[in-house]
Amino acid sequence: MDWREGESGTLRPAGAAAALGRRIVSGNLIPGSTLPRLEQLAEQFSISRLSMREAIKLLSAKGLVSSAPRRGTIVRPRSEWSRLDHDVLVWQISEQPNAAFVRSLFEARVIIEPESAALVAIRATEEVIAEIERAFQSMATTDPRSPESIEADVAFHQAILNGTGNEFLAAFAPVIGTWLTKAFRVQRIAEPAQEHFVPQHRAVFEAIKRGDAEGARLAFRILLTRSEADAMSGVRIMDEGA
Amino acid sequence: MDWREGESGTLRPAGAAAALGRRIVSGNLIPGSTLPRLEQLAEQFSISRLSMREAIKLLSAKGLVSSAPRRGTIVRPRSEWSRLDHDVLVWQISEQPNAAFVRSLFEARVIIEPESAALVAIRATEEVIAEIERAFQSMATTDPRSPESIEADVAFHQAILNGTGNEFLAAFAPVIGTWLTKAFRVQRIAEPAQEHFVPQHRAVFEAIKRGDAEGARLAFRILLTRSEADAMSGVRIMDEGA
């Protein structure tokens, strides 16, 4: 295994952690394998031993590796990874946003988000509804290809998840945010028209506003079904391009 | 604010992180407040600056705090925390396993776990089913008050979540494991008899085995409803004791 680094590190510890992390989530470094010694890694990334140690600690906190004296640092099995961690997601998406990943993500979204919308429809406060409406209005009035549009999209979904008042459901909000932001180009390339986007979000919002839990649930399912199709075609385009 | 530590640190960096982390999740340190300087913290925990720095980095990786030159280290808002992180959960459970926490947890479980069981019923391989059965058999044949019983219980729920083959749903498995392990005493104290436990798990397992998605879903909902009631009465007992 060649440990020399192609991409030059940006921030010293975080950059090294990102480089190593990418190799791990991409499968370039398989679980169970042992990393080189701390000193060697430090040298190859052109950082001090201490910074390298911090980089490894970072990966360790995300469950990607595990260190012990004499045994060295080994890559932990995938089941141990913090798969909802922001960095892990970003590394995974940028390395291999393949079809299986998209399918898994949307399967989870279909389970979690419509139910969350139903909860919000029942128990949401005025402020939460206002926040959702603000996000929707922004989405409806900006160019679908603009960064503001994707920001509003993210805000819409996060407002619903956070609006449940449930910290465990809310934990999914950053995941959606990361995915939508990263998949921005892919999705918008795949579907330049976007006619369905605004009406489908409107249906979700209006159901929530009138306290219609079942309506919100259904509208959200429809929204996700279409959204997944777009994402999948985007992935297909990328796969062909690669 | 008195920064001196009651509990003496165990492992140098992790111990300090745990002590600080507990204070943050317990609300003892409110978001937005600034922590003392690195050197002062290090002195109060009787560790070196380096170890203290690592402790803070650990909390930083979990989203609890954020450091910057000149500004110091500040506590981040709750919405930024990695609420599914093992340590954060443990700290939160041990500090305040209050009713709201239990309600949120089971609300999320009711959304995620029955659907996961339904997925497993449809798509599970022989090995996955065998693993679930192994866990169930262990649960059925051991003393409900034994550590083996709770281990089997955790294994049962984790086997289902992992059996979906969906990495995002599987991400909830450690959460369930942490909760069940930590809540062990509470639950078992509240319900010494446990007659309902085995039959309800059996119902879930058998539905999965015969590929009955709807049956698995329903059986799991019933299981969780009873389980939440037990947990809530356990929390009530603890609240009264405190």
Place this chain on the structure above:
DNA sequence: CGATATCAATCATCAGACGTTTGATCCAAC
């Protein structure tokens, strides 16, 4: 009064040393 330059507080990184853990090896006793 406002814009800019300076300052200083605090975290970030470095280098070198020493401590700690633990797998591996060797040797002795049975």
Place this chain on the structure above:
DNA sequence: GTTGGATCAAACGTCTGATGATTGATATCG
């Protein structure tokens, strides 16, 4: 020959003191 323990060394873990980098605050000058 096998087994058990003592020794060794390789790797991570921690410490110390110094230096660099960043940025909020302040003072100065136009």
